[in-house]
Amino acid sequence: MLFNCAKCPGYCCSYPIIPLNKKDVWRLAKHFGIGFREAKKKYTKPQEDEKYSMRRKADEHFGKVCQFFDTDERRCTIYTARPSTCRTFPGGRCGYYDFLTFERNTQDDPEHIATTWSD
Ligand code: SF4
Numbered sequence: 314m315l316f317n318c319a320k321c322p323g324y325c326c327s328y329p330i331i332p333l334n335k336k337d338v339w340r341l342a343k344h345f346g347i348g349f350r351e352a353k354k355k356y357t358k359p360q361e362d363e364k365y366s367m368r369r370k371a372d373e374h375f376g377k378v379c380q381f382f383d384t385d386e387r388r389c390t391i392y393t394a395r396p397s398t399c400r401t402f403p404g405g406r407c408g409y410y411d412f413l414t415f416e417r418n419t420q421d422d423p424e425h426i427a428t429t430w431s432d
């Protein structure tokens with residue numbers, strides 16, 4: 314594996330738009346034991362073409378993150394119910410993790426959190 318999410322502050326969870334499709338909303342609804350409409354209202358923001366994105370909340374490092382991100386533990390709180398985009402991201406390699414590793418090595422600080430990287 315070329316990246317390690319357990320050692321990362323969760324940069325990808327701070328993306329402005331974390332898209333969800335209907336199946337993703339259904340998965341959330343089932344996870345929380347509520348109906349589709351309630352889940353849609355509680356957890357998503359409407360986007361174009363009847364698509365949705367995650368609601369977000371404040372984060373001290375990245376400004377805003379997904380509402381389901383634990384900002385103390387720096388991890389997802391709904392891992393088994395996370396949307397499809399989170400299941401497939403980032404593929405083979407994570408650009409942010411490469412950058413983070415470089416910065417941590419350069420600064421000799423394994424806890425450093427890089428906040429200015431963009432892809
Ligand atoms: S930014 Fe990369 S390393 Fe960090 S949590 Fe996301 S996928 Fe994992």
Ligand code: SF4
Pocket residue numbers: 325326327331367379380381382383388389390391392395396399
């Ligand atoms: S659902 Fe979980 S993995 Fe996906 S953006 Fe939110 S906190 Fe991150």
